[in-house]
Amino acid sequence: AQSVTQPDIHITVSEGASLELRCNYSYGATPYLFWYVQSPGQGLQLLLKYFSGDTLVQGIKGFEAEFKRSQSSFNLRKPSVHWSDAAEYFCAVAAYTGNQFYFGTGTSLTVIP
């Protein structure tokens, strides 16, 4: 069965510092991978997605993620964090033949000035 693990429940970074949020997945075939962001009181917004091809994908708001098949990982990165990036971040995997997403439990990001 598919599953997604986000090992960091909460991360605090200083504004301007770099950021990496970890995501590991369990899936037998090539997965479809996603990162979503949720601001307080809001729905989820897609940051980026990986279906195939180049393993480094660029998203909105300056985020990028790298798919590493050997490590079953899809970590999210940003070179310089802004205060407005404070939010909850969710990694998700979808099966190629399926119709369900599997979300991680989320990582809460706090940005300090």
Add this chain to the structure above:
Amino acid sequence: TAGITQAPTSQILAAGRSMTLRCTQDMRHNAMYWYRQDLGLGLRLIHYSNTAGTTGKGEVPDGYSVSRANTDDFPLTLASAVPSQTSVYFCASSDRGQNEQFFGPGTRLTVL
């Protein structure tokens, strides 16, 4: 384009009462989903629908029912609410099952 709308925004409900959460999308997406979000548990799929006229059970379907009479609407019904159904409920849609999902703004439900 509105995308996905959900109603109500929030609701307080007495245990044992029934309630229907509404979800409407205007993107003509085939697939629609209902999730609940609880602290520390992330999003858990309640029910889904691949296309109008079909529905399926997700990870936590007990106590909930859905219908998909047409492409645009996907209501979620709690027949007899219990306090453990206190949660934030999100509706989502996608054009295909493995493509990105678009989310509504959520409904915050409190069952007392």
